[in-house]
Amino acid sequence: MDSEITLRVDGRRETLSVDTRTTLLDALRERLGVTSPKKGCDHGQCGACTVLLDGRRATSCLTFAVANDDSEVVTAEGLAEEDEPHPVQRALLDNDGFQCGYCTPGQVCSAVGMLDEAKSGWPSYVTEDLDESVELDEDEIRERMSGNLCRCGAYANIVTAIREAAE
Amino acid sequence: MTGATRATSQGPERVEGRAKVTGTAPYAFEYPVTDPLYLHPLRAGIARGRIASIDTAAAERVDGVHTVLTHHNADALNPVGDPELAVLQSDGIDFRGQLVGAVVAETPEIAAHAAGLVDIRYERLPHDSEFRDDANIVYTPDADASPMLSPDLERGDVDTALAEATHTVDVTYTTPPEHHNPIEPHAVIATWDDDGLTLHDSNQGSHLVRDLLAPLVGLDKERISVIAPHVGGAFGSKGMPHGHVALTVLAARRTAGRPVKCALSRTQMFELVGYRPPTRQRVRLGADSDGRLTATEHDSLEQTSRFKQYAEQSASASREMYASPNRRVTNRLAALDVPAPTWMRAPGEASGMYALESAVDELAVRSGIDPIDLRLRNEPEVAPVSGLPFSSRNLVACLRQGAERFGWHERDPRPGTRREGDWFVGTGVAAASFPSLLFPGSLATIRHESDGKYRVEIGAADIGTGARTALTQLAAEGLEVPFEAVELRLGSTEQPNAGLAGGSAGTASWGSTVVDAVRAFRAEHGSDPGEGVETTAGAAGNPDLGKYAMNAYGAQFAEVRVHADTGEVRVPRMLGVFAAGRIVNPRTAHSQFLGGMTMGISMALHEHSVVDERFGHVVNHDLAGYHIASNADVGSIEVSWVDEHDPHVNPVGAKGIGEVGIVGTAAAVGNAAHHATGVRVRELPLTPDKFLR
Numbered sequence: 103m104d105s106e107i108t109l110r111v112d113g114r115r116e117t118l119s120v121d122t123r124t125t126l127l128d129a130l131r132e133r134l135g136v137t138s139p140k141k142g143c144d145h146g147q148c149g150a151c152t153v154l155l156d157g158r159r160a161t162s163c164l165t166f167a168v169a170n171d172d173s174e175v176v177t178a179e180g181l182a183e184e185d186e187p188h189p190v191q192r193a194l195l196d197n198d199g200f201q202c203g204y205c206t207p208g209q210v211c212s213a214v215g216m217l218d219e220a221k222s223g224w225p226s227y228v229t230e231d232l233d234e235s236v237e238l239d240e241d242e243i244r245e246r247m248s249g250n251l252c253r254c255g256a257y258a259n260i261v262t263a264i265r266e267a268a269e
Numbered sequence: 270m271t272g273a274t275r276a277t278s279q280g281p282e283r284v285e286g287r288a289k290v291t292g293t294a295p296y297a298f299e300y301p302v303t304d305p306l307y308l309h310p311l312r313a314g315i316a317r318g319r320i321a322s323i324d325t326a327a328a329e330r331v332d333g334v335h336t337v338l339t340h341h342n343a344d345a346l347n348p349v350g351d352p353e354l355a356v357l358q359s360d361g362i363d364f365r366g367q368l369v370g371a372v373v374a375e376t377p378e379i380a381a382h383a384a385g386l387v388d389i390r391y392e393r394l395p396h397d398s399e400f401r402d403d404a405n406i407v408y409t410p411d412a413d414a415s416p417m418l419s420p421d422l423e424r425g426d427v428d429t430a431l432a433e434a435t436h437t438v439d440v441t442y443t444t445p446p447e448h449h450n451p452i453e454p455h456a457v458i459a460t461w462d463d464d465g466l467t468l469h470d471s472n473q474g475s476h477l478v479r480d481l482l483a484p485l486v487g488l489d490k491e492r493i494s495v496i497a498p499h500v501g502g503a504f505g506s507k508g509m510p511h512g513h514v515a516l517t518v519l520a521a522r523r524t525a526g527r528p529v530k531c532a533l534s535r536t537q538m539f540e541l542v543g544y545r546p547p548t549r550q551r552v553r554l555g556a557d558s559d560g561r562l563t564a565t566e567h568d569s570l571e572q573t574s575r576f577k578q579y580a581e582q583s584a585s586a587s588r589e590m591y592a593s594p595n596r597r598v599t600n601r602l603a604a605l606d607v608p609a610p611t612w613m614r615a616p617g618e619a620s621g622m623y624a625l626e627s628a629v630d631e632l633a634v635r636s637g638i639d640p641i642d643l644r645l646r647n648e649p650e651v652a653p654v655s656g657l658p659f660s661s662r663n664l665v666a667c668l669r670q671g672a673e674r675f676g677w678h679e680r681d682p683r684p685g686t687r688r689e690g691d692w693f694v695g696t697g698v699a700a701a702s703f704p705s706l707l708f709p710g711s712l713a714t715i716r717h718e719s720d721g722k723y724r725v726e727i728g729a730a731d732i733g734t735g736a737r738t739a740l741t742q743l744a745a746e747g748l749e750v751p752f753e754a755v756e757l758r759l760g761s762t763e764q765p766n767a768g769l770a771g772g773s774a775g776t777a778s779w780g781s782t783v784v785d786a787v788r789a790f791r792a793e794h795g796s797d798p799g800e801g802v803e804t805t806a807g808a809a810g811n812p813d814l815g816k817y818a819m820n821a822y823g824a825q826f827a828e829v830r831v832h833a834d835t836g837e838v839r840v841p842r843m844l845g846v847f848a849a850g851r852i853v854n855p856r857t858a859h860s861q862f863l864g865g866m867t868m869g870i871s872m873a874l875h876e877h878s879v880v881d882e883r884f885g886h887v888v889n890h891d892l893a894g895y896h897i898a899s900n901a902d903v904g905s906i907e908v909s910w911v912d913e914h915d916p917h918v919n920p921v922g923a924k925g926i927g928e929v930g931i932v933g934t935a936a937a938v939g940n941a942a943h944h945a946t947g948v949r950v951r952e953l954p955l956t957p958d959k960f961l962r
Contacts, residue, residue: 123378132377137299138292140501142452143535147892150452178292191290195282198860202733203289204453204501210290241901248899251892253452253502254733255867256860257903 107171111136112180120167127151129167130175138179138207142251149250152208152215153177159215161249178207181214190214193263201254209250213264216246220268238268280854281752284738285499285731294499297471298456298532305458306335308520308531309380310513311370311387312540313362316885317396317606320360320369320389328383333375336523337387340369343519349485352577353609354515362391363576364608365885366540368512373520373529396606398885400547400572406603407570410580418585422654425595427553430564434555436636442552442624442951446572446878446887447545448538449613450897453501455533455542459517462526465492466518472497473508474769476728479762481510486518498760500732504868505612506542507732508771513541539890543611544878546572548583548620552628555595560638562647565593567625573602577609586621589818590702591629592649606885612771614868615928618703619935623872623953626699626936631949634684640698640940641668641677652818660817660917663848664700667824667911671698671846674909675826685947692830692839695945699936701823703929705850705918707811708768708778713786715744716803717794722754725786728767729759729779734927735857736775742853743780743921747787765805773821773925776853780921781808813917821924823847825866825933829941836957840870840938841904847929850915851922858926862908865930871898872931873938877954 108117111134120129125144130136130153139162142150146164153162154176162175181188187195190213200206220236228245229236236242243261252260288294313320325337343357356368370387374380397406410420431437458469466488472478475495483490500507517531533541548571555564569584582600613619633640648665651658672678680696681687687694713727725744731737741757748755758764759779768778789806790798828842845866852858875896878887889895908930915922935953942960943949950959 121376121378123382124376128377131299135301137295140292140296140453141298141532142454143892145535145891145893147535148452178290182291187287187290191287194290195286198283198856200286200289200733201735201857201860201864202451202453202500202502203285203294204296204451206289207292210292244901244903248901251452251897251899253450253504253868253897254860255864255871255898255903257867257898257900258863258906259860260900 105168107168109170110174112177122166122168124167125163126165126167126170127162130162136177138177140204140207142205149212150205150208152211152250154211154215159212178210181210188214190264190267193267197259197263197266199256199259199263201256205250205252209252209260212247212250213267217268240265280856281738281742283735283857284741296453296499296501297458297469297497298530300458300469302458302460302528305528305530306373306375306524307377307380308517308529309372309384310368310516310537311372311384312537313365313367313369314389315362315391315393316365316398318362318391318393320362321392322390323370324388327386328372331379331383331386333379334372334383335375336373336520338371338373338520344522346485346515347487349481351481351509353512354481354485354510356512356515357519364574364606366608368516368541371516371520373524396885398605398607398880399882400603400605402549402570406605407601408604410578410600410602418582420582420600422588422596422598424654427564427566427595427597430595431553431555434563435558436556436632437554438628438631438635439553440628440631440951442550442627444548444620444623444953446547446880447613447872447876448878448895449504449506450538450892450895451502451504451506454535454538455507455511455513456531457514457517458528458530459521460526460528461521467494469496470514471500471507472510473500473503473730473732473771475730475760475762476766477769478510478514482518485515494762496761497730500730503732504614505616505771508612508769511542535892536890539878539887540608543609545613545616546579546610550583550621550624552624554628554632556632556636560636560643560646562591562593564595565591566597568599569621570601570603572607572610573604574607574609575604579610581617583617583621583624586618586625588654589652590625591647592653614865615703615931618928618932619872622701622932623935626933627939630697630940639682641672644668644700655818657816657818660813660819661850661913661915662820662822663911663913664822664824667822667846667848670911671824671826671844675844684944691833693833693945694830695941695943696826696828697937697940697944699825699933699940701825701929701933703773703821703925703932705777705819705821705924706772706774707781707919708774709810710807711767711778711782712765712805712807713782714765714803714805715786715790717798717800719800722756723748723750725755725757725783726764727759727779727782728762728764729775730770731759732770734770734775734861735854736770736779738857739776739853740779740783743783744787747784773927773929776921776923777919777925780853780923781919784920785809808920811919817917819918821847821849821926821929823929823933825937827937827941829938829945831942831945831960836960838874838942838955838957843870844907845930847910848913849910849926849929850913850918850924852910853921853923859908861926862930863906865928866906866934867898867903869931869934870903870938872953873935873955874902875954
């Protein structure tokens with residue numbers, strides 16, 4: 103069964119007809135040619151498909167496209183300005199916070215979403231004082247970024263990069 | 270040899286960095302192709318036997334299904350010596366999950382749905398998937414098995430030396446099957462049209478893929494293009510093409526030029542693209558009262574598959590590591606009805622050095638000698654078995670500098686005596702070694718473009734190593750032009766032939782090729798070359814090959830905390846100090862070491878593919894069940910290296926760095942866990958239950 107939906111993707115308005123079984127990730131990658139979000143596991147376990155969905159980080163493989171009619175999707179590609187990468191991207195470049203690059207767009211979107219969550223005072227598992235504003239130390243960043251796997255093992259550099267970008 | 274170099278962000282940023290952080294660098298499955306079809310593989314549901322019948326009628330009736338491929342209708346492939354590539358050539362089943370067909374359809378959803386409608390009936394035969402030491406399944410691998418070492422080695426009289434030794438250890442370690450799990454699944458787009466066969470493929474060497482596929486499908490090499498400029502991690506699992514590539518090519522042959530896209534699922538990757546085989550390793554060491562080794566014995570048993578031999582020879586780690594007048598090394602294989610193992614980051618060294626370096630720590634505890642001191646006392650003057658001098662060997666410097674940096678001298682050697690709150694705290698050390706290899710035969714083209722830039726083409730692979738950036742640097746350095754004046758192209762058979770990204774040999778093999786090709790270009794065209802002139806050349810042979818033993822070394826230090834009540838193991842701090850010749854790009858080299866150590870922590874604490882022997886498959890076949898280190902599992906990791914000048918190893922002077930970082934990590938963590946708790950776990954991974962027995 104097909105349904106017509108409209109998405110805003112990185113600022114562009116896209117109307118398309120999708121199989122109701124199509125995930126948001128596959129709609130982006132296979133139907134719209136937006137391949138910045140990556141497919142690593144298709145089970146929400148690796149985080150490579152993370153996008154900002156209506157402003158919040160989400161694994162786009164775990165939601166059907168048809169359930170996201172009229173949604174706003176921002177990918178790592180959309181976060182960069184024409185000439186200048188987003189501060190999180192700049193910090194990853196400065197700190198070599200990636201190697202093969204396949205998990206990286208997901209790390210970028212996740213970090214941007216996470217910084218916003220922390221700013222809004224959302225606690226994490228390692229937050230000790232739930233009444234105070236969140237201080238993003240290394241343990242907080244590690245915990246909050248653990249939904250994004252990096253098999254090349256760039257975590258130490260990713261944490262440094264996000265600390266820099268948070269400042 | 271001077272002081273340690275603290276890794277900082279020196280060296281140029283990755284050439285493709287911007288494209289990677291925005292997600293615009295195209296990986297295999299992302300190439301825009303016109304009107305593609307999608308392939309969903311069919312896999313065997315039994316571990317051994319044959320297909321009695323396969324009913325595809327219901328699948329073929331689904332709207333949008335183009336083809337259902339089985340052994341009944343697949344084209345014949347020519348034998349090329351790799352049974353993994355002989356897909357759909359018979360009704361036989363050698364392991365559970367084997368490729369037995371494919372549904373090709375207009376969309377991935379239709380293909381997946383229709384694949385579920387194919388009814389396969391089997392004739393089962395008894396299978397054996399239980400890894401164990403049993404004469405019925407154990408044999409000695411062929412002498413020419415990887416890595417081209419004879420499986421057995423005997424020097425002196427080990428038994429007498431052990432009987433007469435002051436201190437001995439006799440211990441057995443086990444390591445489990447581990448899966449590479451690059452975050453980019455194996456993927457290929459195959460297009461077979463009037464121009465021939467084009468593959469956008471995720472691999473570690475496009476030329477190798479082409480050279481294997483050409484005879485398999487009976488096409489001239491010139492009619493096959495393999496393109497892979499960006500690869501989302503590999504770690505050995507994309508070194509050789511696996512069955513899905515052959516399957517996709519078979520499908521593409523019957524779609525009248527329409528591209529066929531195939532990406533394996535994470536679960537399929539646990540069956541179809543190799544793994545690090547489990548090992549059982551017995552290590553016996555004998556030492557005199559000063560801690561000098563008089564006997565070293567290392568016997569390894571590893572799993573292989575019955576249908577395809579793979580031997581990585583973990584016990585060979587003990588051939589040349591330490592001086593020992595008496596030495597015995599044996600490597601055996603247990604052949605089972607399981608998928609074929611393959612190279613995984615430091616194949617042999619990662620497992621073998623885990624056992625050796627853990628045993629050395631046990632000897633240190635038994636003899637009361639500090640583990641660093643014990644290693645220093647057993648440092649060989651020349652390579653122990655071959656008798657060759659080392660081209661350079663700075664293990665001692667790595668250990669000494671690491672000890673100082675890590676604060677080793679404050680360590681109280683008594684195990685199980687430090688507790689902070691609920692946590693037992695300990696520190697451990699292990700040595701690392703990895704051979705410095707060079708694959709001959711690569712070619713590079715240097716071309717002076719009309720815009721004044723130099724284009725360098727070499728069919729190398731950048732699987733995340735930073736090869737593209739390091740080779741650009743070496744070309745710019747040789748040409749004496751700015752980094753920005755060189756445009757380097759790699760990853761495709763459109764470029765001159767190059768060996769695969771493996772054995773940590775990329776910078777040595779391709780780098781030497783680029784250096785010599787630049788030299789040839791300047792010799793031919795001078796310092797002011799005309800527009801459009803070019804030179805293609807390879808590397809001259811290394812006259813020092815065979816005259817020296819060539820290895821990279823390292824020292825791994827770990828701080829480990831083990832929770833007193835739950836047995837949870839944490840690694841808050843690691844330090845690795847390496848000696849690997851010239852470091853071409855400190856920024857990306859730092860990441861290579863860091864990544865190896867991080868995967869080593871993962872190997873130490875988490876990774877274990879659990880086989881259900883009743884069915885012959887891996888039970889925890891996704892990233893929820895198979896745990897790889899996440900961000901919160903990794904603490905502070907410091908990486909440094911000693912300044913090492915090696916004039917013999919290759920024209921670049923660089924040793925391989927992609928694998929040595931994982932070697933010894935698991936031993937350092939295990940040794941630290943013992944120091945923390947007094948419990949010696951000899952079975953990876955170091956899960957909490959093993960500290961609570």
